[in-house]
Amino acid sequence: MYGKGLRGLSIATVLTLVGAFALVFFYAPTDADQGVIQKIFYVHVPMAIVALCGFVFAAAMAIQHLRTGERRYDLRAYVAIHLSLILGIGTLISGSIWAKASWGHWWVWDEPTLVSFLIVVLLYACYQPLRFAIEDPEKQARYASVFAITAGAFVPLNFLAVRLAQAYTHPRVLGTTGGSMPGSMRLTFLVSVVGMALLFATLWKYELASKHTAQQLRALRARLTGDAAAPTVRSGQPALPAESTV
Amino acid sequence: MALFAVAHAGRYVAAAYLVFLALVLIYVAIMASKLGRIERELGELVELSRRSSATPADAHTREGQPVA
Amino acid sequence: MSTVGALLAKDLRAELRAKQSLPAMALFAIATFVVFHFGLDRARLDGDLAAGVLWVTLLLAALLGINRLFVAELEEGGFDGFLLAPVDRTAMLVAKATALFLYLAGLELVAVPAFALLLDPGLGRALPELLWLLLLADVGIAVVGTLVAALTVQGRARELLVPLLALPLLLPLLIAAARGTAPLLEAGGGSLPLRWPAVLGLYDMVFGLLSYAVFDFLLED
Numbered sequence: 410m411y412g413k414g415l416r417g418l419s420i421a422t423v424l425t426l427v428g429a430f431a432l433v434f435f436y437a438p439t440d441a442d443q444g445v446i447q448k449i450f451y452v453h454v455p456m457a458i459v460a461l462c463g464f465v466f467a468a469a470m471a472i473q474h475l476r477t478g479e480r481r482y483d484l485r486a487y488v489a490i491h492l493s494l495i496l497g498i499g500t501l502i503s504g505s506i507w508a509k510a511s512w513g514h515w516w517v518w519d520e521p522t523l524v525s526f527l528i529v530v531l532l533y534a535c536y537q538p539l540r541f542a543i544e545d546p547e548k549q550a551r552y553a554s555v556f557a558i559t560a561g562a563f564v565p566l567n568f569l570a571v572r573l574a575q576a577y578t579h580p581r582v583l584g585t586t587g588g589s590m591p592g593s594m595r596l597t598f599l600v601s602v603v604g605m606a607l608l609f610a611t612l613w614k615y616e617l618a619s620k621h622t623a624q625q626l627r628a629l630r631a632r633l634t635g636d637a638a639a640p641t642v643r644s645g646q647p648a649l650p651a652e653s654t655v
Numbered sequence: 656m657a658l659f660a661v662a663h664a665g666r667y668v669a670a671a672y673l674v675f676l677a678l679v680l681i682y683v684a685i686m687a688s689k690l691g692r693i694e695r696e697l698g699e700l701v702e703l704s705r706r707s708s709a710t711p712a713d714a715h716t717r718e719g720q721p722v723a
Numbered sequence: 724m725s726t727v728g729a730l731l732a733k734d735l736r737a738e739l740r741a742k743q744s745l746p747a748m749a750l751f752a753i754a755t756f757v758v759f760h761f762g763l764d765r766a767r768l769d770g771d772l773a774a775g776v777l778w779v780t781l782l783l784a785a786l787l788g789i790n791r792l793f794v795a796e797l798e799e800g801g802f803d804g805f806l807l808a809p810v811d812r813t814a815m816l817v818a819k820a821t822a823l824f825l826y827l828a829g830l831e832l833v834a835v836p837a838f839a840l841l842l843d844p845g846l847g848r849a850l851p852e853l854l855w856l857l858l859l860a861d862v863g864i865a866v867v868g869t870l871v872a873a874l875t876v877q878g879r880a881r882e883l884l885v886p887l888l889a890l891p892l893l894l895p896l897l898i899a900a901a902r903g904t905a906p907l908l909e910a911g912g913g914s915l916p917l918r919w920p921a922v923l924g925l926y927d928m929v930f931g932l933l934s935y936a937v938f939d940f941l942l943e944d
Contacts, residue, residue, distance in 0.1 A: 446664045446668060448668045449668055452671055452672055452675050456675070475937070495678055495682065496678075498678075499674060499675055499678050502671075502674050503671040506667050506670050528894050531891045532891035532892065535888050535891075538880070538884065539874065539888070542875070542879045542881075542884060543877065543878040548877070551940050551941070552941065554940070555874060555937050555940055555941055559930075559937070562929055563895075566926055566929060567894065569895070569922065570894070571898065573898075573899075574898045574902055608679070612679075612682060616686065622693055623689070626697060629700055630696070630699075630703070633700060633703045633704055634703065
């Protein structure tokens with residue numbers, strides 16, 4: 410049951426995230442160099458971190474799917490990638506706003522994290538089209554898992570390469586007071602990351618519960634009307650076998 | 656002058672946080688519409704099961720319970 | 724090993740007879756160099772511009788080869804025949820990747836001299852170190868290209884998906900190859916910083932192992 414524990418999780422998310430934003434605006438000191446603009450850091454970087462972890466988590470789910478053949482892992486990977494992609498886009502937009510505020514340009518090639526994210530988002534944006542291109546549901550799930558694993562392995566390599574390419578030529582544009590963050594900033598940042606991670610977990614469970622319910626409804630309808638549960642519409646969404654336990 | 660600069664910069668910060676809020680709210684809206692569709696389908700199925708249990712010698716609805 | 728050899732021999736024989744991939748890749752590369760000449764309005768290039776033009780062209784030409792890699796199997800039912808045979812399935816991966824590697828090597832045999840001729844980047848002294856980069860990059864492109872080809876061959880919109888999947892995946896390779904080549908093509912001549920071949924080697928290893936582990940799942944029926 411995906412819905413179990415969802416209420417507790419969402420309450421924890423609300424408390425942590427609201428607490429985090431409160432800390433950002435009422436507690437964390439203003440950065441010496443960048444001023445109030447630095448506050449974007451507390452929403453931009455947690456989104457980035459959670460998105461990346463989400464992609465890696467999806468790869469782990471995909472590995473489980475290939476190992477056990479159970480399609481629920483495929484569904485979990487699908488939702489994780491979906492959410493991480495949204496967070497990735499949020500990372501890009503907030504990073505772009507930060508760049509505009511700091512440097513006057515809506516995009517900077519000098520910031521390795523931002524560039525890496527652009528590439529990663531472009532790659533994972535192909536996940537759904539790939540799924541849609543393959544008709545047979547089981548094959549679709551398998552191929553999607555292969556893609557999720559490949560892309561998951563790609564992410565660290567990508568970050569490494571982009572960072573190396575920037576190393577000599579450009580200093581970090583959107584960094585924060587170098588490596589030495591005062592304790593109050595560090596605490597605020599930590600709470601923000603935890604809040605964002607909790608948000609991801611809540612939305613993940615939420616979406617899984619919703620999809621699972623919809624599929625069970627379909628199975629129920631099939632049984633009541635006596636039709637075979639044959640989907641007549643091609644879809645890129647993972648389809649669980651009719652009698653799935655979660 | 657400094658005050659103007661701060662107010663101007665604050666606008667970008669607000670924009671970034673608003674983007675985050677917008678993403679979450681759009682997600683909630685999409686999920687809400689999905690929930691609406693689920694509710695509608697469930698209503699249809701309840702109707703369906705009511706009709707089929709009205710006809711005699713039909714299958715027990717015991718089978719029709721969602722897997723817990 | 725002999726399975727790989729047999730598959731490879733079949734592919735190469737088919738290629739020699741039909742001449743589908745290699746001439747197209749080579750011609751595309753030459754045409755692209757000409758296009759770059761007119762697009763950039765330069766008679767000669769050096770440094771990172773030259774490196775960029777060379778590697779982007781090679782990458783785009785490679786896409787042509789990747790597109791066609793499994794098409795013969797798909798059209799003539801080669802997959803089913805292969806699956807029935809009592810052989811290790813990753814043999815197909817190795818054979819296809821090797822074939823793609825050989826096509827890339829063939830491509831570069833034509834493209835690199837063409838590049839030297841048309842865009843005059845001063846290739847002479849760069850050559851030995853450039854060969855290393857080409858070798859390492861070819862392994863990476865071959866491995867990733869085979870994986871992407873296998874992922875997309877049985878779906879629809881194959882020609883659209885191949886570049887969309889392959890180009891981001893190959894970006895670290897492109898970065899390492901281009902950054903490594905740039906100092907070699909510099910006007911004064913430079914040396915190859917070791918980090919770039921190291922990154923290429925790491926990339927080859929990661930994706931080589933990954934493809935090997937995962938390829939079976941692509942062939943299951």
